[in-house]
Every structure is written in structure tokens, then in C-alpha cells.
Amino acid sequence: MGNKVILLGNEAIARGIVEAGCDVAVAYPGTPSSEILPAVAKYADELGTRTAVEWAVNEKVAFEVAATASFTGKRTCAIMKQVGLNVAADPLMSVAHFDLAGGFLIVSADDPGPHSSQTEQDSRYFAMFAKVPCFDPASAQEAKDMVFDAFDLSEKYHMPVMLRPAVRVDHCRQDVETGEVRDLARKADFKKDIRRWVCLPAHVKINHPQLNAKLDSVREDFETAFGRYNFEIPATGKARIGIIASGVSFSIVMDLLKEWKREDVAILKIGTPHPLPVKMVEDFMARHDNLLVLEETYPVIEMQLPNRTKLKGRWNGFVPRAGELLPEVIRDLILKALGEPVPDEGVPELKAAIEEMKVTPKPPMLCPGCPHRASFFAMRKALPTGIYPSDIGCYTLGVNQRDVDTTIDMGASLTSASGFYLAYKTDGKDQPVVATIGDSTFFHMGILGLANAVYNRHAFVLAILDNSITAMTGGQSNPNVGEKLRQGDEGRRIEIEPVVRGCGVSFVKVAEPYDTADSAEVFKEAWEHAKANREPAVVILRHPCMLLRQKQARVKVRVNPDKCIGCKYCTNFFNCPGLPFDEGAKKARIDERFCVQCGVCIQVCPHGAIEAVEGEEA
Amino acid sequence: MQYIIVGLGGQGILFTSRVLGHIAVSRGERVMGSEVHGMAQRGGSVISHFKVGDYSSPLVLTGAADLLLSFDQNEGIRNLHFLRKGGAAILNVHAPEAMENPHIKSFLAERQIKAFCLPGYDILREKMEGRFLFMNALILGAMCGAGAGTLSIEEVRKAVEKLAPAKFRGDNLKAVDLGYEHFAGK
Numbered sequence: 097m098g099n100k101v102i103l104l105g106n107e108a109i110a111r112g113i114v115e116a117g118c119d120v121a122v123a124y125p126g127t128p129s130s131e132i133l134p135a136v137a138k139y140a141d142e143l144g145t146r147t148a149v150e151w152a153v154n155e156k157v158a159f160e161v162a163a164t165a166s167f168t169g170k171r172t173c174a175i176m177k178q179v180g181l182n183v184a185a186d187p188l189m190s191v192a193h194f195d196l197a198g199g200f201l202i203v204s205a206d207d208p209g210p211h212s213s214q215t216e217q218d219s220r221y222f223a224m225f226a227k228v229p230c231f232d233p234a235s236a237q238e239a240k241d242m243v244f245d246a247f248d249l250s251e252k253y254h255m256p257v258m259l260r261p262a263v264r265v266d267h268c269r270q271d272v273e274t275g276e277v278r279d280l281a282r283k284a285d286f287k288k289d290i291r292r293w294v295c296l297p298a299h300v301k302i303n304h305p306q307l308n309a310k311l312d313s314v315r316e317d318f319e320t321a322f323g324r325y326n327f328e329i330p331a332t333g334k335a336r337i338g339i340i341a342s343g344v345s346f347s348i349v350m351d352l353l354k355e356w357k358r359e360d361v362a363i364l365k366i367g368t369p370h371p372l373p374v375k376m377v378e379d380f381m382a383r384h385d386n387l388l389v390l391e392e393t394y395p396v397i398e399m400q401l402p403n404r405t406k407l408k409g410r411w412n413g414f415v416p417r418a419g420e421l422l423p424e425v426i427r428d429l430i431l432k433a434l435g436e437p438v439p440d441e442g443v444p445e446l447k448a449a450i451e452e453m454k455v456t457p458k459p460p461m462l463c464p465g466c467p468h469r470a471s472f473f474a475m476r477k478a479l480p481t482g483i484y485p486s487d488i489g490c491y492t493l494g495v496n497q498r499d500v501d502t503t504i505d506m507g508a509s510l511t512s513a514s515g516f517y518l519a520y521k522t523d524g525k526d527q528p529v530v531a532t533i534g535d536s537t538f539f540h541m542g543i544l545g546l547a548n549a550v551y552n553r554h555a556f557v558l559a560i561l562d563n564s565i566t567a568m569t570g571g572q573s574n575p576n577v578g579e580k581l582r583q584g585d586e587g588r589r590i591e592i593e594p595v596v597r598g599c600g601v602s603f604v605k606v607a608e609p610y611d612t613a614d615s616a617e618v619f620k621e622a623w624e625h626a627k628a629n630r631e632p633a634v635v636i637l638r639h640p641c642m643l644l645r646q647k648q649a650r651v652k653v654r655v656n657p658d659k660c661i662g663c664k665y666c667t668n669f670f671n672c673p674g675l676p677f678d679e680g681a682k683k684a685r686i687d688e689r690f691c692v693q694c695g696v697c698i699q700v701c702p703h704g705a706i707e708a709v710e711g712e713e714a
Numbered sequence: 715m716q717y718i719i720v721g722l723g724g725q726g727i728l729f730t731s732r733v734l735g736h737i738a739v740s741r742g743e744r745v746m747g748s749e750v751h752g753m754a755q756r757g758g759s760v761i762s763h764f765k766v767g768d769y770s771s772p773l774v775l776t777g778a779a780d781l782l783l784s785f786d787q788n789e790g791i792r793n794l795h796f797l798r799k800g801g802a803a804i805l806n807v808h809a810p811e812a813m814e815n816p817h818i819k820s821f822l823a824e825r826q827i828k829a830f831c832l833p834g835y836d837i838l839r840e841k842m843e844g845r846f847l848f849m850n851a852l853i854l855g856a857m858c859g860a861g862a863g864t865l866s867i868e869e870v871r872k873a874v875e876k877l878a879p880a881k882f883r884g885d886n887l888k889a890v891d892l893g894y895e896h897f898a899g900k
């Protein structure tokens with residue numbers, strides 16, 4: 097039985113999914129959820145289960161594939177990051193009303209902070225909106241345990257169930273107990289029944305009240321039968337404060353109390369925030385006058401309480417309404433709630449030093465040698481007066497060199513280009529617009545925007561930055577790569593060019609980003625074509641991602657100090673970690689710690705100061 | 715025992731916490747840590763929290779860390795506030811004069827923090843053909859050489875030997891030894 101191993105939280109969740117007998121697992125990558133699906137494939141291979149494991153092209157697709165597979169009686173799950181659930185919101189709202197057959201688990205990973213996301217939204221709110229039950233783990237072990245309960249609950253009430261791990265659970269590493277696989281030996285057996293599987297208004301009239309009744313029953317279960325996730329830790333002495341906490345905030349409180357050895361703090365831990373076991377919380381509230389609620393990131397527990405006037409929480413702003421609840425934030429909140437002095441961080445000296453030395457956090461940048469940087473450089477060179485709507489991927493970091501003017505969400509580079517086109521067109525102006533999008537994002541949500549632009553005849557340039565990988569999230573496969581996750585599974589690669597042509601685009605050219613002069617020409621030609629023909633023109637900039645570590649020619653470079661005039665053109669418009677500006681010498685220099693000898697910067701300097709070192713060209 | 719490990723994305727910080735974790739587990743201790751994946755890894759500031767012992771949360775409270783392992787000077791300076799009174803820091807520095815800043819000196823003195831600085835880039839440039847990816851092993855060795863923390867050089871060598879990919883095992887061990895020798899016996 098139980099064998100303890102150190103796992104990443106996401107691996108613990110994956111292990112739970114495989115052990116719980118899940119037959120179909122589908123996901124689209126996104127931090128902090130990305131490591132779950134590859135780990136599902138790894139454990140399925142190791143343990144020899146038959147689990148189907150797939151990257152879908154986007155979250156809506158993943159959700160619908162997995163949900164429908166559960167209609168046959170099998171256990172299935174869909175995995176995504178919080179903003180992925182926005183994309184899957186449509187099926188989520190519908191499927192919540194269904195009387196499911198097999199267990200269906202939704203894993204939606206949240207990112208309070210945020211660390212790697214475009215919002216700080218709370219998936220538990222979505223669970224509340226869709227009326228589905230939600231588990232909120234406080235540790236990797238609990239996340240794994242909850243996977244089993246979520247499946248069981250889903251099958252007890254025939255409804256989808258959500259697991260909402262936040263980033264500190266996804267990316268924590270701790271010892272976790274592994275177990276055996278529950279072989280459920282389910283056979284797919286789809287029983288036709290239009291009341292269950294066709295979401296007609298007439299069926300909603302039956303299914304919605306039924307969903308409400310299910311939620312009432314789940315709430316009752318959460319009040320009574322889930323003591324391992326919802327429990328009280330009474331104060332050892334007389335309580336002066338009652339803390340209601342969920343997720344990793346609970347774990348942080350536990351560590352603080354242990355360190356403080358306080359006897360006047362009572363805790364109510366909530367692991368099932370929706371539907372909230374209201375009676376349990378109200379009972380706790382009745383016994384404590386000073387109440388603090390700690391949850392991430394929205395006041396979801398608070399929102400479900402009929403009377404929250406007594407609570408110090410996110411609702412009334414006692415707890416900051418945004419941001420991650422880090423240990424020091426929680427420490428200060430508890431002390432403030434108790435009316436005790438908050439410790440002065442006592443680091444004015446350090447602050448002064450940091451200010452004096454101008455030590456700032458280093459923002460993420462495109463990697464040295466990244467083909468996106470070269471593509472952006474060519475784009476700006478060709479169309480310097482352009483507007484540059486972009487998308488979500490590594491290339492969003494092009495914002496550092498101002499090659500990204502807008503990003504909204506995945507796929508919006510194209511639709512924003514359409515928006516700019518229409519706005520300027522109504523003034524009778526030909527405004528150059530270049531949309532940039534990555535290969536994974538193109539397949540995720542780009543194709544529809546392209547079809548729309550072709551149909552409506554929008555003139556702009558679409559640059560598809562094809563690095564043959566989903567890089568930002570750690571290098572997953574996608575249709576443009578064609579590989580699958582489980583051993584022995586074979587996928588099929590879909591080429592970008594025929595897809596683009598199939599959408600009706602007549603100008604499709606491929607360029608090598610490292611040759612910035614040539615790709616700049618292609619950009620110019622594409623814009624002329626788009627303008628003349630009133631249609632989008634597509635440039636595919638193809639060069640493998642540096643993370644793939646493919647062999648390429650190395651060109652050792654140096655900055656010739658006699659030619660460098662210190663104009664900062666290279667730092668402003670190329671912005672490579674291997675080519676910083678030396679503020680002392682007032683000249684650019686090569687930082688050998690980062691330079692990967694791609695040689696592209698030689699083409700960048702308008703004064704020819706960046707030179708190949710003779711005799712070292714490979 | 716609470717560690718904070720800081721540096722820049724791509725410097726191999728995750729390997730360091732794997733080594734610490736491996737040793738703790740082989741000693742029968744519980745571990746817990748928090749890592750950075752995703753956007754933050756693209757060359758930007760990266761911080762790993764790592765705790766050995768009976769803890770519930772993976773995060774270290776500011777002012778509570780026993781040991782700061784820093785792969786980058788600026789990141790090290792930015793995160794000194796994590797150290798508790800009497801803690802220690804192993805810092806890769808490229809411009810040692812920064813550590814002479816009077817504010818930093820008085821902060822360290824006030825908290826009785828021992829700061830062990832080593833010119834990691836110079837060492838790797840001279841002794842390992844400038845292969846800076848071995849900074850993580852170098853810092854681990856330096857930690858033992860400085861006598862900071864509770865791990866012996868034998869334990870660290872054994873864990874690195876076990877966890878490093880076969881192709882780089884020898885180089886990793888060499889870097890551990892270089893870090894160790896920089897402080898040991900001084």
C-alpha cells in the first residue's frame with residue numbers, strides 16, 4: 097500500500113487521476129496546470145492503464161471531448177488553467193445541467209498573484225456560477241485525495257465536479273502517498289436519452305430544478321460527510337479570533353501558529369468552498385466575535401453567507417481585494433485583526449541599499465537566440481508606422497521592445513487587427529497593421545479570426561511565428577508538431593500553409609526570421625498585397641525554438657568599441673539578454689553568460705559595430 | 715531548516731532544490747517547497763522556497779529563512795530580507811564592491827547574518843570553460859565548504875551523483891568540489 101514519494105502538486109493530482117481509474121484525460125496547457133497531463137501520461141505508461149491522454153487544441157475542445165466521453169459511463173477529466181475555463185465556459189454552463197453517467201472531473205488551476213496569467217480570477221466563482229461543486233486543496237496530498245472524492249461525488253449526483261488547485265499547490269513539492277490503481281473495468285455504454293444529452297429549453301425546465309436539488313444534497317454532504325476537508329481546530333486557550341481559511345492560506349496559518357505557539361486562535365478549515373457548508377460556518381461564526389476570512393482570490397466563501405457583516409475579509413476590504421496571500425500578508429492580517437502591533441519589517445537599511453544600487457527585479461525576456469526577437473525586428477523595420485496587435489505566448493514579451501501594442505487573450509491578435517482595420521477604414525485611411533501569433537495559439541483560436549478576416553475582407557498582415565512548439569508553457573506539442581503524450585500513440589502533423597490557404601488566404605509566404613533583411617522584404621510585400629487586394633496576407637516566420645536545442649550555425653560576435661556610438665538602438669529595438677548596454681562605458685557589449693552566438697545582432701546595428709569574430713564562424 | 719534559493723530563469727534552480735530534497739528524504743526528514751514554472755522562467759527573477767521538517771505550507775516567511783542560496787548578485791541582494799537573525803547566505807557575486815555598500819553591511823551586522831560571497835562566473839570561466847550551467851552545483855559545494863547549513867559535502871556529492879544526468883555527472887561533481895574548495899579550510 098502507501099508509499100511516500102516527493103511529488104510536484106501537479107504530479108500528485110495526475111497520480112490521483114490515474115489511480116482513480118480515469119479513462120480519458122484531455123487538456124490544453126497553461127501555467128500553473130501544464131505539468132498535470134504529461135504526468136498523467138507518465139503514470140498511465142508506468143502503471144499500464146488504458147487511459148487516453150491528449151492535448152486538445154483549446155480548452156473548449158478539451159472540455160467537450162472529456163465531458164462527452166463521460167456520457168458513456170467512463171471516468172474522464174478536463175484539465176486547464178483558470179483563463180482556459182473562460183474558453184470552456186459555454187460547455188461548462190450546459191453540462192452542469194446534465195445528468196451525467198460516468199464521473200467527470202474539471203481541474204482548473206488558479207494563479208493568485210498572478211505569476212503567469214492575464215487575470216487573477218477565481219475558478220471557484222465559476223463553479224458557483226455554473227452550480228457545480230468545487231474542492232479547494234490546501235496541499236499536494238489533499239489535492240490527490242480530493243481527486244478520488246471528486247470522482248465519487250460526480251458519480252453519486254451525476255454532475256461535473258471541479259478541483260481548483262491554486263499555484264502554490266500546483267507547484268509545491270512535498271511527500272505524497274501513492275497507491276494502487278482502482279481498475280473500474282468500465283465499458284463504454286452510451287444510453288440514448290434526449291432528456292439527458294440534448295440541452296433543449298424544454299429539458300432545462302426539468303434539469304435546472306434538478307440541478308438545484310443536487311446542489312442542496314451536495315451541500316448537506318459537505319456539512320456532514322467531509323470532515324477530512326472541512327474541520328475546526330479549536331483554540332487551546334480562550335479564542336480571541338476565529339479564522340476561516342481555505343486552500344494554501346490555511347497551511348500558511350498553521351505554520352504561523354506553530355511558530356507563534358498561540359493559544360487564542362481558532363480555525364475553521366474549508367476544503368469544499370462550493371456549495372458552502374453554511375451551517376458549519378454559521379455555527380463557527382456564532383461562537384466567535386472576531387472573524388477573519390482568508391481565501392484566494394475572490395470572496396467566494398463570504399459571498400455564500402447570508403450575513404457577512406461580522407466578517408473581516410475580502411468583501412469589506414480588510415483583506416486586500418487583490419493579490420496573493422503570502423505568509424507575511426497573512427501574518428500582518430491576523431495581528432491587525434487581533435489589534436496587536438504589526439512587526440516592522442525592519443529592513444530600511446536593505447531598502448536604502450536596493451534603491452541606491454538600483455537593484456530591480458528582472459522581468460522575463462525572450463531567450464537569447466529566440467527567433468521571435470528577429471521576426472519582430474524585421475516587422476518593425478519593414479512597417480515602422482504599423483500598429484502591432486499580438487497574442488498570448490512567449491512573443492508577448494516583445495512588449496519589452498515595443499513590438500506588441502495590444503494583447504487581450506488567445507486569438508485576439510487577429511480579431512484586434514480586424515478591429516483596427518475597420519476603425520481606420522471608416523476614416524478612409526490605409527493604416528498598416530501587423531498581427532503576430534504563435535503556432536499553438538493559431539490552432540487554439542486563431543483560425544476563426546482568420547476566416548472572419550478573409551470573409552469580411554480585412555486588409556492586414558498576419559505573421560505566424562512558427563517555432564514548432566508551445567514554448568511559453570514549457571514546450572508542449574500541438575497540431576503543428578503532431579506528437580502525442582502516451583507511449584505508442586501516433587498523432588498527425590497539420591501544416592500551417594494549407595490551413596491558411598484553406599481559409600481563403602491567397603498571399604502565404606514563409607520566411608527565415610534570422611535573415612532579417614529578407615523577412616523585412618516579405619513583410620513589405622505582404623502589406624502591399626493586403627492593401628491592394630483588401631484581404632489579410634500571411635507571413636510564416638519559421639525557425640525552431642531555442643528550447644528545442646536544435647543544432648544551428650554559431651557565429652561568435654563582438655562589439656567593436658570604435659564603431660559603437662552608444663545610441664542604444666540595439667537595446668531598444670532588439671533587446672537581447674546577451675547584448676546589454678554598459679552604462680559605465682556607454683557602449684553595448686556582449687554578455688557571454690547569455691549569448692548563444694546566433695549572430696542575428698550583426699544585422700541590427702546601424703553603425704556596423706557588431707561584428708563576427710574572424711575565424712570563429714562555424 | 716528553511717531555504718530560499720534565488721537567481722534568474724534558466725540557471726538551474728530547480729535542480730538545487732531536488733538535491734536538497736533528495737538528501738532530506740534519505741535522512742528521513744519531511745520536505746516541502748514551492749517552485750516557479752511558466753512565464754517567470756524566461757530569464758526573469760526566480761525564487762524557490764524549500765523547507766525541511768514538519769511544515770504545512772511551502773512558503774517561507776520573510777525574516778525566517780535559515781539559508782539563502784543566490785545564483786545572481788542582484789537577486790541575492792533583493793532577497794536578503796528573507797534571512798532570519800543569525801542566518802547565512804551563499805552568494806554568487808560578479809561585482810563584489812556592491813557587498814561593501816554601508817547599508818548592506820549594517821543590515822547584515824544587525825541581523826548577525828554571515829554572507830559568503832564567491833565569484834561564481836570567474837570560477838566557472840577559469841576552471842570549467844565558462845559553462846555557467848554548473849552554477850547550481852558550485853553553489854551547493856560552496857554551501858558545504860562555508861559550513862553553512864547542516865549538509866555534509868559527502869551527502870551533497872552523493873545526491874548530485876545520483877540526480878545529475880549521466881552525461882554531466884563528472885562536470886557537476888567537479889563544480890561541487892570547486893565550490894567546496896573555495897571556502898573549505900579558509
Ligand SMILES: Cc1ncc(C[n+]2csc(CCOP(=O)(O)OP(=O)(O)O)c2C)c(N)n1
Nearest residue numbers: 126180488489490534535536537566567568
Ligand atoms: C485560454 C488560455 N489558455 C492557455 C493559456 C496559457 N498559455 C499562455 S501562452 C500559451 C501558448 C503559447 O504557444 P505559442 O502560441 O505557440 O507561442 P510560443 O510561446 O511558442 O512562442 C499558452 C497555452 C492562456 N494564456 N490562455
